[in-house]
Amino acid sequence: MTAAHIGSRGRGVGRSSGHHGELLQGRFRCRVAGECPGLVTVPIGTVGSVAVFTPDASGAVRARSTVGAHDLVKARRAAAATLAHLRAHGVLGYTGGELRVTRTAAVGLGLGSSTADVLAAVRAVADCADAELDAGTVARLAVAAEGASDPLWADRPILFAHRHGHVIEELGEALPPMHLVRCVLGGPVETLALRPTGTGDVAEYEVLRALLRRAVAAGDAAGVAAVATRSAVLNQSRHYKPGLERLIAAAEHGGALGVQVAHSGNVAGLLFERGHPRERLRRACSRVRAEGFRVAEDPIAIGRAA
Numbered sequence: 363m364t365a366a367h368i369g370s371r372g373r374g375v376g377r378s379s380g381h382h383g384e385l386l387q388g389r390f391r392c393r394v395a396g397e398c399p400g401l402v403t404v405p406i407g408t409v410g411s412v413a414v415f416t417p418d419a420s421g422a423v424r425a426r427s428t429v430g431a432h433d434l435v436k437a438r439r440a441a442a443a444t445l446a447h448l449r450a451h452g453v454l455g456y457t458g459g460e461l462r463v464t465r466t467a468a469v470g471l472g473l474g475s476s477t478a479d480v481l482a483a484v485r486a487v488a489d490c491a492d493a494e495l496d497a498g499t500v501a502r503l504a505v506a507a508e509g510a511s512d513p514l515w516a517d518r519p520i521l522f523a524h525r526h527g528h529v530i531e532e533l534g535e536a537l538p539p540m541h542l543v544r545c546v547l548g549g550p551v552e553t554l555a556l557r558p559t560g561t562g563d564v565a566e567y568e569v570l571r572a573l574l575r576r577a578v579a580a581g582d583a584a585g586v587a588a589v590a591t592r593s594a595v596l597n598q599s600r601h602y603k604p605g606l607e608r609l610i611a612a613a614e615h616g617g618a619l620g621v622q623v624a625h626s627g628n629v630a631g632l633l634f635e636r637g638h639p640r641e642r643l644r645r646a647c648s649r650v651r652a653e654g655f656r657v658a659e660d661p662i663a664i665g666r667a668a
Contacts, residue, residue, distance in 0.1 A: 376485025383624030388567035417456035440507035587620030616646025
């Protein structure tokens with residue numbers, strides 16, 4: 363039984379943060395499928411979605427959004443699946459309802475807008491039943507709705523099989539403290555239109571997995587950034603980002619630890635030690651900006667105590 367509490371309180375509200383791409387994405391060995399695509403996301407609290415679900419007896423879920431209902435197909439599918447799941451467990455008697463979603467993440471840039479919508483929808487439906495769903499159920503509902511889903515429900519860094527819906531490995535308690543400065547390297551992307559992984563073979567991605575595991579355990583921000591930079595380069599064969607090589611060079615010259623990207627989007631992040639002097643950080647960003655890149659003014663704290 364995945365619902366810890368049984369009841370109904372009418373309208374439900376669900377929230378989910380977005381993310382800023384990944385530290386690592388590729389193909390990995392796993393106990394469930396032998397080998398499968400997996401990723402490690404970079405959750406951030408500055409973007410995300412809020413969903414409100416009002417249940418009724420209409421027999422269908424209707425979706426409304428500040429950005430138009432046409433792009434809420436996945437969120438509506440997730441809400442309907444969650445409703446069916448709760449009905450199957452005798453938790454909720456309603457057959458339909460209205461889903462409203464408010465989003466602060468741009469679509470197609472790799473900020474997790476679709477997953478944030480989906481998770482907010484799942485949580486809103488569960489909330490209207492005063493039910494708590496375990497992480498495995500939430501992951502399965504999200505992947506079924508999206509086809510590929512980010513583990514934004516996780517409270518620690520994990521390697522997640524985003525097309526299969528299971529955790530490949532828990533990597534530790536938290537990422538080391540870092541600052542991320544946002545950049546943009548192109549326009550919107552349709553995730554499911556891309557190949558699952560880049561050119562690196564399983565052995566190479568397994569090396570990066572081991573390096574990331576050790577870096578997280580040691581609190582080694584430079585080690586984490588090195589893995590992220592290599593993963594970004596390997597991903598160029600899957601989704602080419604014009605200027606990535608120049609961005610990496612400019613970041614290195616500016617004192618950044620490395621670069622991370624949205625492997626299925628077009629945002630990138632410069633990674634710095636959390637204690638990197640602000641004036642030096644600003645000069646580094648100015649250097650990257652002078653190379654023609656769009657760079658945010660303020661850094662985002664990620665990792666431990668972010």
